[in-house]
Amino acid sequence: MSEADRRIVVLNTGSSSLKFAAYPLRPEAPPLLSGAVDGIGGQAHLKITGKTPRDSAITAADPHAAMQVLADLSDGPLSGDIAAFGHRVVHGGPDLDRSVLVDDAILAQIEAISPLAPLHNPPALDVLKGLRKRFPGIPHVACFDTAFHRGHPAVADRFAIPDALYQEGVRRYGFHGLSYQYIAGAMKTQAPEIAAGKVVVGHLGSGASMCALVNGHSIDSSMGFTALDGLPMGTRSGSLDSGVILWLQQQKGWPVDRVEKFLYHDCGLKGLSGLSNDIRDLLASDAPLAKLAVEYFVYHTARTAGALAVSMGGIDGLVFTAGIGEHSAPIRARVLDRLRWLGFALDNAANEQGTGRITAASSRLTAFVIPTYEERVIARETLALLPADRP
Ligand code: ADP
Numbered sequence: 001m002s003e004a005d006r007r008i009v010v011l012n013t014g015s016s017s018l019k020f021a022a023y024p025l026r027p028e029a030p031p032l033l034s035g036a037v038d039g040i041g042g043q044a045h046l047k048i049t050g051k052t053p054r055d056s057a058i059t060a061a062d063p064h065a066a067m068q069v070l071a072d073l074s075d076g077p078l079s080g081d082i083a084a085f086g087h088r089v090v091h092g093g094p095d096l097d098r099s100v101l102v103d104d105a106i107l108a109q110i111e112a113i114s115p116l117a118p119l120h121n122p123p124a125l126d127v128l129k130g131l132r133k134r135f136p137g138i139p140h141v142a143c144f145d146t147a148f149h150r151g152h153p154a155v156a157d158r159f160a161i162p163d164a165l166y167q168e169g170v171r172r173y174g175f176h177g178l179s180y181q182y183i184a185g186a187m188k189t190q191a192p193e194i195a196a197g198k199v200v201v202g203h204l205g206s207g208a209s210m211c212a213l214v215n216g217h218s219i220d221s222s223m224g225f226t227a228l229d230g231l232p233m234g235t236r237s238g239s240l241d242s243g244v245i246l247w248l249q250q251q252k253g254w255p256v257d258r259v260e261k262f263l264y265h266d267c268g269l270k271g272l273s274g275l276s277n278d279i280r281d282l283l284a285s286d287a288p289l290a291k292l293a294v295e296y297f298v299y300h301t302a303r304t305a306g307a308l309a310v311s312m313g314g315i316d317g318l319v320f321t322a323g324i325g326e327h328s329a330p331i332r333a334r335v336l337d338r339l340r341w342l343g344f345a346l347d348n349a350a351n352e353q354g355t356g357r358i359t360a361a362s363s364r365l366t367a368f369v370i371p372t373y374e375e376r377v378i379a380r381e382t383l384a385l386l387p388a389d390r391p
Pocket residue numbers: 204205206207234277278279280322323324327328
């Protein structure tokens with residue numbers, strides 16, 4: 001097979017989805033194909049875009065089973081001459097502070113950290129292990145969402161709890177790091193003078209967080225020990241007084257697995273509105289609790305941007321990214337309206353268009369919409385770590 005056919009396969013494994021892309025071994029080349037299996041565990045659906053597109057229902061009880069289906073396709077992401085696999089791993093714990101080539105010791109380290117990301121690390125590990133078995137000898141690179149944040153100063157990395165627990169790993173890790181790494185790079189190209197300064201990035205998807213970037217480096221994030229912290233999300237509450245959890249256990253007698261399900265699946269926009277975890281449904285609804293849920297999301301996004309400006313000692317720009325950040329003009333407008341006093345003046349037409357700069361030329365501060373591209377970061381990191389004897 002020719003060099004041009006060799007590929008890096010990027011896998012982003014969630015609890016109910018498996019996203020993938022295959023890239024040629026050239027930096028920044030467009031993917032050969034990409035797609036996802038969604039609805040894993042229920043009505044699973046495979047979609048591939050590329051030379052041989054596919055759109056079909058499949059049977060997959062878990063992400064590992066979805067991986068097996070992909071491996072059996074003759075023209076899917078796991079066909080052809082694979083030079084390496086790149087994996088998104090949500091949690092790298094205290095020590096995995098950069099992307100790494102996976103060996104048995106790294107696998108054991110990721111496994112030990114898994115209880116910190118119970119929804120995300122275990123399925124990613126299952127897929128990684130399954131692929132190692134099915135494609136022996138092909139290298140794997142693990143890229144961690146926490147790694148980008150490992151340089152936070154102690155005041156942002158700690159909770160006010162005894163040092164012994166910090167040493168055991170109870171830290172404010174921060175997540176969505178692959179997304180922030182992509183945005184930091186894109187800002188350098190699109191607006192170098194602002195990228196060299198102080199920028200807040202809002203990764204507003206069904207999971208949502210914000211990050212403070214100083215000269216492209218993360219110095220603080222709204223997410224902490226787990227991906228439950230910070231902003232309200234589709235089904236996660238975001239920051240919640242820990243006393244509420246004690247109350248649920250002590251007064252309502254909820255066992256811990258019920259509390260866990262509640263915190264991950266029944267709160268956030270869905271819990272508060274009682275209607276939907278999708279902000280589009282809430283924006284379209286006249287129900288008072290739907291309106292409140294939207295306003296709660298906007299309020300806490302703006303409030304967090306203000307807090308991160310304090311972390312940085314100022315702010316030069318704000319970037320919106322991920323599902324809501326990239327696609328919801330009304331949410332961006334409402335967040336920036338709450339930040340108008342800080343110096344953001346919206347350009348309505350640019351905001352409706354939703355790409356690049358969305359503040360007016362006269363605005364003291366600048367806001368942008370930049371689509372995130374985590375798979376691209378994983379492909380870059382994987383290419384950079386390919387062993388020299390496997391070009
Ligand atoms: P994740 O990768 O965390 O699953 P995404 O970044 O894909 O999430 O964001 C998914 C969310 O983005 C959806 O739940 C939906 O609320 C929101 N979203 C997607 N498209 C739009 C849109 N056109 N307008 C408003 N919100 C949108």
